[in-house]
Amino acid sequence: MAHRNVPLTLSEYEDLLRLGRAHGLDAVRIQRGDWSLDVNFAPGPAASTPAGDTLRTEGAEPPAPVQATPADTATHAVVAPVAGIVHLTAAPGEPALVAVGDKIAAGTTVAVIEAMKMMTNIDSERDGMIAEVLVAAGDMVAPGQPLFLIREVAA
Structure with missing residues (x-):
């Protein structure tokens, strides 16, 4: 069976963002063959309006923008x-x-x-x-x- 480079689904992106924030990660990189995804979890106070986390992919069509809120310390x-x-x-x-x-x-x-x-x-x-x-x-x-x-x- 041939390996295909398939970007993550929107649901998988959302799960990745939730898990990264829940575990206090600063950034994560996922690589599948020539396709890769870098996620930088934007720091910021919970009271401010989030600018959104940064998603950057290489070797694939860019996904729809994903907005995420900063981790709530409480x-x-x-x-x-x-x-x-x-x-x-x-x-x-x-x-x-x-x-x-x-x-x-x-x-x-x-x-x-x-x-x-x-x-x-x-x-x-x-x-x-x-x-x-x-x-x-x-x-x-x-x-x-x-x-x-x-x-x-x-x-």
């Missing part, structure tokens, strides 16, 4: 402790455990990861508000992968 990631399939509901057909904007307490179950027929509840370690859901139901996740962003809220 935002914390809930990460996967194990590899497996993420479930955002307690059981099939039930509503999501949490949604963006929900206020939660430390210990609240936000997702379930299924690995080898074993279910692991994923609980928030902090009080706060669900700022962003970084995965979709049925996604395969790796240990340490951010699943949610929790924003601290004033009491």
